[in-house]
Amino acid sequence: MLKRSWQKKGLFTAVMTTVVTVPHGAAEETSWAEALRLEAHGFASFGYLQTEGNNWLGQTENGTSEFWEAAANVIARPWDHVRIGAQIFARDLVKYDNGQPSLDWAYIDYRATDAIGVQVGRFKLPLGLYNEALDIDSARASIFLPPSVYSLRSRDLYISTDGAKAYGLLDIGGGGSLEYAAYGGKKEFSMDAGFATYVSELGVGDHVDDIVMDWQAGGFLHWHTPLDGLGLRLSGTYIDDFTADAFFTSSGLASYTRADYIFAFVSAIYEMSEVTIAAEYLRLRGRGETNVPGASLVIPLIDNYEGTYINTTWHAASWLDCFVGVEGAWVDASDRDGTRAYTWVAAVNLMPLSNWSLKVEFRDVYGELGINKGDNPGGIENHWQVLALKTTVDF
Amino acid sequence: MPVPPFWQSGLLGQSLVPLMGGTIMVIGLAIVGSYWMTTQGSRDDQLSGLAQRAEERALREQAIINRVERQVRQCAAVLERRLLAKTTTSKVIPLQEDGTRRQLPLDGAPPLAAIVTGIAARDQRQVDAATCARDLLDELGNTFAEYPANMTIAVSGKWMATWGPEQVDLVAAMLPGDPVLLPAEQANLTQADQFMWSDAFIEPASDRWLISASIARDVPGIGRISISQLLPIHEIMQRSVGDEAGVTKTVVFDKLGHALAATGELKAIQLAGGKLKVSQLDDSVLRRAQVIIPVSHESGSIIHDPVSHGWLSVSRVPGPGWTMATYYSRDDIDAAARSTAAWIFGVGIFVLGAQGILLIVVLRQRVSLPLLRLTNATSLVAADPKQTPTLYEHRHDEIGDLSRHFITMAKTVAEREAELRQSNATLREREELSRALIDSAADAVIVISDGIITEANPRAVDLFGAHEQGLTGLVPAALVNAGQMNGEDGMKLWGEYITAANEGKTQHFPLMMCRRQGDHFDAEVGLARVHLPGANRLLAVIRDVTTRNVMERQLRQGQKLESLGQLAGGVAHDFNNMLAGIMGATELLSHDPAAHVDMQRHLRSILTTCDRAAGLTRKLLTFARKGQSQRQQVDLHxxxxxxxxxxxxxxxKRIDIRLSLNAAPCTVTGDAAQLQNAIINLALNARDAMPNGGQITIKTRLTDIEVEDAPRLVVPLKSGTYLELSICDTGSGIPIDVQPHVFEPFYTTKAVGKGTGLGLAAVYGMIVDHRGSIALESTLGKGTTFFLYLPLSREGVTSSFIDKVVPPRPDRGVVLIVDDEEMVRSVGRQLLEVLGYEVIEAADGNAAVEIFSRHHDRIEVVLLDMEMPGMRGVDCLRALRTRRENIPAILCSGYARDVSQEQLKNEGFYAQLCKPYRLADLERVLDAAVMSSRKER
Incomplete structure (x- = not known):
């Protein structure tokens, strides 16, 4: 495991150097890079986060700069229809991830036809409209993807899985086109990553020993409707036998969590020339139990999460995007009066250069959902605000 | 107290006065009787005497009358004879020079009538007659011893001579031949020898009533001569009354009722131009005389006047026909009697007085003074029984007897007083002792008189919290709690006990009583009747046995739980061994590559269930205090x-969990896992009590536990400061009849399958194992609070289970597994082989020692069971250590019965693995032990 130290930064620097160096360094020769049609991209983001009312994602009430991301990917096309790529990603989202680099994706992709293609390896999970673009900061005007649908803390759960995916695009004539994907796989989790940190906040133990899943499967269907710019998507994933072993460092009391999960997204996007309206609905169902043998305790695990959003991005100018949105999230879909959050979001994206953006996002949140009690020992405010600043340079 | 008058005080006063009074009364009656009798007798005598005197008076009057008549006749006869004889011896007394008549020398002899001389007699005969008369008078004067007074001789109606003392002047003024004032009938006596008394007439010269006794004689040659003697009636009356004249009232009245004379205090009868009748007298008594005295009454009669109550004595003077009435008043009559009676009375009084005085003196001397002395002696003896006053023990009378008996009594009293004093002193001492005992009694003592509390000792006041208002005057039933622990009616119970006690049956019974502030407590009551004459009293002794009951309940509960724990521990141990076999085999199967997905799922289910079963046995072992517990300094917060x-x-999610962690410090010595287990169990119970949501509040604070807190605690605690952890819910509460059972294993109020009844039992076992205690407060409908009391640790927190983090996996080595259970050895072997270890088995301690002796250089870790026949795990390790000192040994046991964690470490065990254990746990511990062993090598 890598600690947050010069080691992390060193790896990042190395990757960046490689990425930066490789495409531009051998223009004259048919280098192996050219032969492979190697491309390297990446981005680096630095940000500032401050909240008012509650600590969010860590200690943020006093402001924090533990808010950066960096990624570097390499894509090779050694053959037609074949693509090989990999991305290393690292981020520090206050107390999550802490700069732990991880292999975001690394797969071999074979696109036989438009209608069918296969990816094998660690591929991005096609969940919702934007899950596959989690790592593409420039793909959105806001800093954060709606947390009501895209969990900020569970990035390593959402981003990819190890397996195989079949995908394709089907033209259905007057009905538009249908894009699809189906996949299966499983993945392992790093105990240093954000998801393990998130699991440790769920009350199963502050030290997570192991997180595994048996297998995972899912897919999506995206209908590019005949109405130009309107797309509708159904996507989801099923995780079988998700297990998390943890224990409390204060007592050694261990817990063993077993659960099956299903994520279902219903999405709609309407892209006009300068305005993009997107809306999504997530329903997360989980069934399992947490076994605490030391306490002879078996805690039924029933997740019935519901999240949604709708937002609008106005491409006001080539250098300016304006974003507004509203989000809603409920811990228990059957109890809308339970733990929930309603959020108003406004963001501005300045793009002075094509590969440089400056974003400002303001979030006005009503609700406790997403707030960790451990980060707020003095109590949780029901109305709180977030101000985020981020600058991204991508290449 | 007012002092009674002297006649009501003292023997003398009380006895003598009535005695005297009685005597006086008797004697007085006697005196009065005597007086009356004397008076009556004297009166009779007096009346007799009066009659006699009246008769004598009448006789005297008659004698006077007779004498007068005789004198007159004699005078007449003499005169006649002289006249006839014409012999006279006369003397001529010449007139005095002044022409007045001379007084005859009286020299004691009756004066003679003055003879008129110097006047030429007109008639010689008259002169002779005068001379004869004079001579007669002289002669009469010489003849009669008593000369007839006021005798007048008249010849032919003309005065000749008169003598008498009162007549001197008169006589001297008269001349012979002066007409004699005589009653006409006398002056004109025509019959010879006719004697007659004249009627009373008033002599003008003197205004006196006179009466004359006259006789006429015809003397031849002279004429008729008359001799008259004038008598003043008053004088006659005076002479007849005699010495009674001054004391009696006498009236003389003639036949016509004219008052002729009266004596005594009467005024002189006044003439009022005529004769005064008796009825005209001023004196009423005398007026009545004529009325009272009828004519028929003979002389000497005594007539009683009913009006004045006096008597009138009657004296008849036949001659003149007078009646003389002399009035004797009652006083006059009774005077003598009174005098006699007074004399008698006086004598009697004197006698009485003397007798009384004598009696008083004698009684005083003989009785009162001795009695007074006895009284004083009584006072002296009363004041000081030791006193021996001097009395009259030498007398041979009642006083002497009394004195002797008094002295005897005084001595007896002194002796008894001494005894009594002694007894009183003893009694006071006992009373003081009793009072001190009651006042200092640890139990409440109250006295009930006629249904009301009349006395209460300080402990009672303190016990019932009645410092302000006290207990006296209260009805005892007010101190009885209406509801009793067994559901009975406290008032009814109390009434039954009171009734039985009043019948004399001493009662001892438990009862829940109520303090004045309203809180109640368990008590043992002793109720007995106090036998006192005229009083209905009950004595109640009340002892607060709340603490004792609580401690008894705690002891019983503890013994019960201890027994259950023994049973449970044994069952759990055996069950754990079986579970170890099941779990081990299941894990082996789950690691079998041939196990497909469904099989894996089922195997995982088995493991999960085995985990649960292990959890239950762990709870049982925790309850039995046989669980594996570690002693560390734990940050409880x-x-x-x-x-x-x-x-x-x-x-x-509808249940709000709130924390209020205020204890500082918050470090306790104990097993963090068990503590967390206890908290979670209590919280889950709280959750079950709030099916519709609520609030769970977990608080910590430091608190001082005192003896008074004992009733609250399930397990007794020494006094001191403890960390109090409370878990409070707002649920339905625990019924009071359920509360004593909540810590019993398998006791649950939940539906079948909803609870094992081991959660609170495990909490109980844990808290006892941690030398703490637990308390419960619950109100139906409001909620329940569990209080855990843990001893504080002043050391810093040392608990950390970071070492549970899986270390880097070392290369596997050789493990010696020692267990008498063949199944455990078999499963253990397979699990170890799955992990990559080479395994050597030993069925007991001796075999282990023998095997280790041969392979000690290869064996890297020893897995030892504790309870083995022949040689226990501890002893086996000691034996192994003799072959290789630093061989790491892991103790595998269902429970450490009599070896603490400290001892395990002291015995050199590297770690302890609790059956049933998971493969992962086994791997982790083995890897750490192997790494440790290799480092030391």
Missing amino acids: QVVRDSATMLGHSID
């Missing part, structure tokens, strides 16, 4: 927070 985090994600 962190344990609470972690528990709250878990609970926050696991229980109903």
Whole structure:
């Protein structure tokens, strides 16, 4: 495991150097890079986060700069229809991830036809409209993807899985086109990553020993409707036998969590020339139990999460995007009066250069959902605000 | 107290006065009787005497009358004879020079009538007659011893001579031949020898009533001569009354009722131009005389006047026909009697007085003074029984007897007083002792008189919290709690006990009583009747046995739980061994590559279920205090927070979990896992009590436990400061009849399958194992609070289970597994082989020692069971250590019965693995032990 130290930064620097160096360094020769049609991209983001009312994602009430991301990917096309790529990603989202680099994706992709293609390896999970673009900061005007649908803390759960995916695009004539994907796989989790940190906040133990899943499967269907710019998507994933072993460092009391999960997204996007309206609905169902043998305790695990959003991005100018949105999230879909959050979001994206953006996002949140009690020992405010600043340079 | 008058005080006063009074009364009656009788007798005598005197008076009057008549006749006869004889011896007394008549020398002899001389007699005969008359008078004067007074000789109606003392002047003024004033009938006596008394007439010269006794004689040659003697009636009356004249009232009245004379205090009868009748007298008594005295009454009669109550004595003077009435008043009559009676009375009084005085003196001397002395002696003896006053013990009378008996009594009293004093002193001492005993009694003592509390000792006041208002005057039933522990009616019970006690049956019974502030307590009451004459009293002794009952309940509960724990521990141990076999085999199967997905799922289910079963046995072992517990310094607040985090994600989201962690410090010595287990169990119970949501509040604070807190605690605690952890819910509460059972294993009020009844039992076992205690407060409908009391640790927190983090996996080596259970050895072997270890088995301690002796250089870790026949695990390790000192040994046991964690470490065990254990646990511990062993090598 890598600690947050010069080691992390060193790896990042190395990757960046490689990425930066490789495409531009051998223009004259048919280098192996050219032969492979190697491309390297990446981005680096630095940000500032401050909240008012509650600590969010860590200690943020006093402001924090533990808010950066960096990624570097390499894509090779050694053959037609074949693509090989990999991305290393690292981020520090206050107390999550802490700069732990991880292999975001690394797969071999074979696109036989438009209608069918296969990816094998660690591929991005096609969940919702934007899950596959989690790592593409420039793909959105806001800093954060709606947390009501895209969990900020569970990035390593959402981003990819190890397996195989079949995908394709089907033209259905007057009905538009249908894009699809189906996949299966499983993945392992790093105990240093954000998801393990998130699991440790769920009350199963502050030290997570192991997180595994048996297998995972899912897919999506995206209908590019005949109405130009309107797309509708159904996507989801099923995780079988998700297990998390943890224990409390204060007592050694261990817990063993077993659960099956299903994520279902219903999405709609309407892209006009300068305005993009997107809306999504997530329903997360989980069934399992947490076994605490030391306490002879078996805690039924029933997740019935519901999240949604709708937002609008106005491409006001080539250098300016304006974003507004509203989000809603409920811990228990059957109890809308339970733990929930309603959020108003406004963001501005300045793009002075094509590969440089400056974003400002303001979030006005009503609700406790997403707030960790451990980060707020003095109590949780029901109305709180977030101000985020981020600058991204991508290449 | 007012002092009674002297006649009501003292023997003398009380006895003598009535005695005297009686005597006086008797004697007085006698005197009065005597007086009356004397008076009556004297009166009779007096009346007799009066009659006699009246008769004598009448006789005297008659004698006077007779004498007068005789004198007159004699005078007449003499005169006649002289006249006839014409012999006279006369003397001529010449007139005095002044022409007045001379007084005859009286020299004691009756004066003679003056003879008129110097006047030429007109008639010689008259002169002779005068001379004869004079001579007669002289002669009469010489003849009669008593000369007839006022005798007048008249010749032919003309005065000749008169003599008498009163007549001197008169006589001297008269001349012979002066007409004699005589009653006409006398002056004109025509019959010779006719004697007659004249009627009373008033002599003008003197205004006196006179009466004359006259006789006429015809003397031849002279004429008729008359001799008259004038008599003043008053004088006659005076002479007849005699010495009674001054004391009596006498009246003389003639036949016509004219008052002729009266004596005594009467005024002189006044002439009022005529004769005064008696009825005209001023004196009423005398007026009545004529009325009272009838004519028929003979002389000498005594007539009683009913009006004045006096008597009138009657004296008849036949001659003149007078009646003389002399009035004797009652006083006059009774005077003598009174005098006699007075004399008698006086004598009697004197006698009485003398007798009384004598009696008084004698009684005083003989009785009163001795009695007074006795009284004083009584006072002296009363004041000081030792006193021996001098009395009259030498007398041979009642006083002497009394004195002797008094002295005897005084001595007896002194002796008894001494005894009594002694007894009183003893009694006071006992009373003081009793009072001190009652006042200092640890139990409440109250006295009930006629249904009301009349006395209460300080302990009673303190016990019932009645410092302000006290207990006296209260009805005892007010101190009885209406509801009793067994559901009975406290008032009814109390009434039954009171009734039985009043019948004399001493009662001892338990009762829940109520303090004045309203809180109640368990008591043992002793109720007995106090036998006192005229009083209905009950004595109640009340002892607060709340603490004792609580401690008894705690002891019984503890013994019960201890027994259950023994049973449970044994069952759990055996069950754990079986579970170890099941879990081990299951894990082996789950690691079998041939196990497909469904099989894996089922195997995982088996493991999960085995985990649960192990959890139950762990609870049982915890309850039995045979669980594996580690002693570390635990940050209890962190344990609470972690528990709250878990609970926050696991229980109903409608349940709000709040923390109030105020204990400082918050470090306790104990097993953090067991503590967290206890907190979670209590919180889950709280969750079950709030099916519709609510609030769970977990608090910590430091608190001082005192003896008074004992009733609250399930397990007694020494006095001191403890960390109090409370878990409070707002649920339905626990019924009071359920509360004593909540810590019993397998006791549950939940539906079948909803609870094992081991959660609180495990909490109980844990808290006892941690030398703490637990208390419960619950109100139906409001909620329940569990209080855990843990001894504080002043050391810093040492608990950390970071070492549970899986270390890097070392290369496997050789493990010696020692267990008498063949199944455990077999499963253990397979699990170890799955992990990559080479395994050597030994069925007991001796075999292990023998095998280790041969392979000690290869064996890297020893897995030892504790309870083995022949040689226990501890002893086996000691034996192994003799071959290789630093061989790491892991103790595998269902429970450490009599070896503590400290001892395990002291015995050199590297770690302890609790059956049933998971493969992962086994791997982790073995890897750490192997790494440790290799480092030391």
